[in-house]
C-alpha cells in the first residue's frame with residue numbers, strides 16, 4: 001500500500017462529503033451544528049433571480065453525467081406563466097460503478113433536502129420530488145426521515161421560516177430500472193406510466209412533469225447548492241478548472257487498496273486518486289479503467305495523467321460521466337468486462353427503439369461466441385458495424401452508452417479479442433451459453 005504524499009492529500013476538497021464522518025451525520029441536530037440550513041436562511045432573503053444568477057456565476061455543471069450548466073437550466077424555466085413548476089431530483093443512480101449519490105443521501109440527507117428547498121425557491125416551484133431507486137431502501141429511509149425532520153422544524157411545508165414561501169417535498173421510490181434514470185423516462189415513471197424516454201422537444205423546461213415546467217437535477221448537483229450559497233461563486237470557482245468548477249466526488253472501485261469516495265477539485269488525475277486510494281492491490285498493475293461509469297469509453301494505463309474534468313476526459317476520447325472510476329488490472333480481461341456490461345445494457349434496454357433493443361441483443365450473442373472460443377475475425381467487424389448503427393441512432397443515451405466499452409476495448413485491446421479468436425486464450429464461457437447465439 002502506498003501512503004499518499006502531503007501534496008496529494010491536499011488535493012482532497014471535502015465540501016459535499018465534509019459531514020459524512022460526523023456522528024449521526026444524518027440527523028438534523030448534527031446538520032444544523034455544522035452550518036446546516038444557514039444557506040436556506042440566506043437564500044430566502046434573496047430574490048429568486050439572484051440565486052439563479054449565483055448558480056450561473058459559480059459555473060456549476062450537472063453531476064448526473066452530461067455536465068449541463070445548472071444555472072442555465074434553471075434559467076430556462078418560464079416565469080409568470082401561471083403554471084405550476086416542479087423540481088425533480090434524479091436519485092436513481094443505476095449506472096454500473098457509480099456510487100456517489102446513495103452514500104450522500106445515506107450519510108448527509110439534509111444536504112440534499114436543503115438544496116431542494118433553495119433550488120425550488122429559485123425556480124418558483126411549490127412542489128418537489130426526489131426519485132430514488134427502489135433497491136436503495138436504506139438511503140430512502142434516511143431521506144424520508146430527514147424530510148420529516150425538516151417538516152417538523154419548519155424548513156418544509158407552509159410559510160417556510162416565515163418567508164411566505166411554501167414547498168411540499170415527496171420522496172418517491174422507483175421500481176429499479178436503469179432507464180428510469182434518463183430524465184424523461186423518470187418523469188413518465190413518476191407520473192405512473194411505464195418508464196420510457198419521451199421524444200424531445202418539447203424539453204422538460206417547458207413540458208416536464210404533468211406537462212409543466214420542470215427542472216431535473218442530479219443529487220450531487222442539488223447538494224452543491226447550499227455550499228455555493230454560503231461560500232459564493234468565487235469560492236466555488238477557486239476549486240476545479242476554468243470550465244469545470246468546484247469539487248467532485250470520485251468513486252473508486254476495483255483492484256485498488258481502499259475503494260470509496262474521494263472528493264477532490266475537478267481536474268485531479270487518476271494517478272493522484274490512486275495514490276489517495278493506497279495504490280493498486282498487491283500483484284496488480286493498472287490495465288484499463290472507466291473515467292465515469294460503464295457508459296464512458298475505457299481508458300488505459302497511458303491515461304493516468306489525464307485531468308479528470310469535463311474537457312480533459314473528452315480530449316482523451318472519453319467522457320467524465322458520473323466520475324465512477326472502475327479500476328481493472330492486468331489480471332482482468334477487457335473482453336469479458338465488456339461482455340458483462342453489455343449483458344447489463346441488453347437487460348436494461350427499454351425496447352422502445354430498434355438499434356438499442358436489437359443491437360445489444362446481437363452484440364451479447366457475438367461476445368458469447370468469442371468468449372466461448374468460437375468467434376471469427378468477421379465478428380469484430382460485426383461488432384463495430386453494430387455499434388455504428390446504435391451510436392447516434394438510438395432514441396436515448398442508453399443505446400449510445402452501451403457502445404462505449406465495445407468500441408474503446410476494440411481500440412486499445414484488439415489483441416485480447418484476437419487471442420480468443422485464434423485460440424491463444426482459453427475460452428471463458430462454456431458452449432452452453434451459445435444456445436440461440438448464432
Ligand SMILES: Cc1cc2nc3c(=O)[nH]c(=O)nc-3n(C[C@H](O)[C@H](O)[C@H](O)COP(=O)(O)O)c2cc1C
Pocket residue numbers: 061062063064065066067068090091092093094095178179180181182183184216217218219221222396397398
Ligand atoms: C440511461 C440513462 C440513465 C441515467 N441515469 C441517471 C441517474 O441515475 N442519475 C442522474 O442524475 N442522471 C442520470 N442520467 C442523466 C439524466 O438524463 C439527466 O441528464 C440528469 O439527471 C440531469 O441532471 P444534472 O443536470 O444535474 O446532471 C441518465 C441518463 C441516461 C441516458
Ligand code: SF4
Pocket residue numbers: 179197348349350351352353354356357394395396397398399400
Ligand atoms: S436507446 Fe434503448 S433504452 Fe433508450 S429508448 Fe431506445 S431502446 Fe429504450
